[in-house]
Amino acid sequence: MGTVTILDYPFMVRALLAALFTGLAAPAVGTYLVQRRLALMGDGIGHIAVTGVGLGLLTGRSPVWTAIAVAILGALLIELIRERGRAGGDVALALIFYGGIAGGVMVTGLAGGSAQTLYNYLFGSITTVSSQDVWVVVALAAGVIFIALGFAPQLFAVCQDEEFARAAGLRVRAYNITTSVLAAVTVTVAMRTVGLLLVSALMVVPVATAQQLTRSFKVTILLAMVLGAATSVGGVATAFYVDVPPGATIVLLALSCFVAAWPVGNLVRYRRRLRQPFGEGDGLQPHTVVPEEHGHDHGAACGHPAVPHGDHVDYVHDGHRHAVHGEHYDEH
Amino acid sequence: MTAVIDVESGNLALGGRPVLRGISLSVKQGEVVALLGSNGSGKSTLVRGLMGLVKWSSGDVRLFDVSLPSFRDWHRVGYVPQQLAATSGVPATVKEVVSSGRLSRRRLLLPMRQADRAAVRSAIATVELTDRRHDAVSQLSSGQQQRVLIARALAGEPELFVLDEPNAGVDHHNQLGLARTLANLVDAGATVVVVLHELGPLAGLIDRAVLLQDGRIGYDVPPANDLTLQPTAGHAPVHHHPRSQPDHVPLGPGWEL
Numbered sequence: 001m002g003t004v005t006i007l008d009y010p011f012m013v014r015a016l017l018a019a020l021f022t023g024l025a026a027p028a029v030g031t032y033l034v035q036r037r038l039a040l041m042g043d044g045i046g047h048i049a050v051t052g053v054g055l056g057l058l059t060g061r062s063p064v065w066t067a068i069a070v071a072i073l074g075a076l077l078i079e080l081i082r083e084r085g086r087a088g089g090d091v092a093l094a095l096i097f098y099g100g101i102a103g104g105v106m107v108t109g110l111a112g113g114s115a116q117t118l119y120n121y122l123f124g125s126i127t128t129v130s131s132q133d134v135w136v137v138v139a140l141a142a143g144v145i146f147i148a149l150g151f152a153p154q155l156f157a158v159c160q161d162e163e164f165a166r167a168a169g170l171r172v173r174a175y176n177i178t179t180s181v182l183a184a185v186t187v188t189v190a191m192r193t194v195g196l197l198l199v200s201a202l203m204v205v206p207v208a209t210a211q212q213l214t215r216s217f218k219v220t221i222l223l224a225m226v227l228g229a230a231t232s233v234g235g236v237a238t239a240f241y242v243d244v245p246p247g248a249t250i251v252l253l254a255l256s257c258f259v260a261a262w263p264v265g266n267l268v269r270y271r272r273r274l275r276q277p278f279g280e281g282d283g284l285q286p287h288t289v290v291p292e293e294h295g296h297d298h299g300a301a302c303g304h305p306a307v308p309h310g311d312h313v314d315y316v317h318d319g320h321r322h323a324v325h326g327e328h329y330d331e332h
Numbered sequence: 333m334t335a336v337i338d339v340e341s342g343n344l345a346l347g348g349r350p351v352l353r354g355i356s357l358s359v360k361q362g363e364v365v366a367l368l369g370s371n372g373s374g375k376s377t378l379v380r381g382l383m384g385l386v387k388w389s390s391g392d393v394r395l396f397d398v399s400l401p402s403f404r405d406w407h408r409v410g411y412v413p414q415q416l417a418a419t420s421g422v423p424a425t426v427k428e429v430v431s432s433g434r435l436s437r438r439r440l441l442l443p444m445r446q447a448d449r450a451a452v453r454s455a456i457a458t459v460e461l462t463d464r465r466h467d468a469v470s471q472l473s474s475g476q477q478q479r480v481l482i483a484r485a486l487a488g489e490p491e492l493f494v495l496d497e498p499n500a501g502v503d504h505h506n507q508l509g510l511a512r513t514l515a516n517l518v519d520a521g522a523t524v525v526v527v528l529h530e531l532g533p534l535a536g537l538i539d540r541a542v543l544l545q546d547g548r549i550g551y552d553v554p555p556a557n558d559l560t561l562q563p564t565a566g567h568a569p570v571h572h573h574p575r576s577q578p579d580h581v582p583l584g585p586g587w588e589l
Contacts, residue, residue, distance in 0.1 A: 031422055034421040034422050035421050036421075039421065151440070151441070153432065153438065156424070156428070157432035160432065161413070161416070161417040161432075162417070163383075163417070164413060164417075164432070164433075164484070165432070165435075166383075167383040167384065167406065167409065167411035168406055168407075168411070168433065168436040168488065169404065169406025169436050170435060170436075207422065211422055211423055214423055215423050215425055215466065215467060215471075216423060216424065216428055216468070217422055217423065217424040217425070217428050218428065220422050220423060221422075272471070276471075
């Protein structure tokens, strides 16, 4: 007999499966929220869903379904506020957030639920996922992923430029509602993994990490999904071996990825800016010969950034742009 | 000739305030019409009304002879807004943004076909951004971003182009480029409605200049007409030459210097 591994425990297999699908779905939806500059929407829906959980506990129904129902209502309300109100929208959102969480605590109290019951939903309790629950999570997450990727061109266009999308004949409102419902379902799905208070992190942090390194929307959403899945599975596994709360581990792992990617992204952006071609100008610059001696010949290997400038290349060093001109360099 | 745009006594109010009043405007196929007027005269609102982005309170508005509320052939119309909506939180490449202009011709859940890809490629080539197609739009200069928006409209291969101040904040070189692009489109039979502050390099293309004054149509004439020599009955600003001073509207009731 070999050593006992994490996969020998059925409850851990279920937890890993739920984590994998949640980790894929949350950043897929999160990308659209970030694109619409609604990064905190997941947070808001999470707060509202607390009331849904409370209602489930009060009525003796499964908190997952009551949470989904309330989260969808909340998401649609947020979308309505976004669509209608320009100014003051963020205040309205704040009101909904606090109303949601206070209502949840109140209703749970009325239901006689303990702080521990609510804690499981606020911060996740992935190892207690039942085999029936895990299929619900997997099915909902798979549905979310299918819609988020299948309708990506349309959702991208609507989130990117709503007016243009409308002028192109897209059913903008339907797509906006779709995004809201996707967000609500994702929040409830992730409720078991990372908990309602941390769900937004799983939707936003992988996206923020991915876009440090990417230039395109497509690569961003796919990389964010990979990061989300990796940190979720990694977090659950770590929690199993080290005995730490899985939800918090996932979020901290995701954040450390961001911390690692940020300087890399900065460097990539810096170098890209440095190598952007110079404008052609009007061709009237005077011919200025560089007076100084060069210790080396500028070239591919000299290490100075070579920047395209019209039909030739300028070598940038010490704040000057030197272009080869016969035997000497010109100042450009 | 068929009317591509036909507005009969259109009125449009925004938030209860009447913005456009008694607008009657007909644009025929192949015409190039400049909409002029000072800030707040209603040029952009008229364009947004034509695109169905704001609701008309009354009047009959028809696109391609179909009443606006029942108009569905949006692939026949290419809209170029004034600016890229505040660069969004997630990066997007030139190619991705231009591709979204093709959506009006694409089926749901199906990948782009050969023709779609070719249209996107040629739209990007037309605005001379081929070598930057994989760059994030947010890294481009404002003139280049404007060209991305034009390419996005081109990608749908529309018959009617509606441009909202395409030359605002764009240097002379890029304005000439736009004039060339539009000239090619017009040669190919396109109809163009363009909101402008000054005609600039586009002057040679314009068939008609429509001046909006305080939400009403002030005059509607070919810009080449020398109005000082040939005053047209019913057109008030006889002392004006729309090409040289399109933005300087005559002082009437309610106008201040």
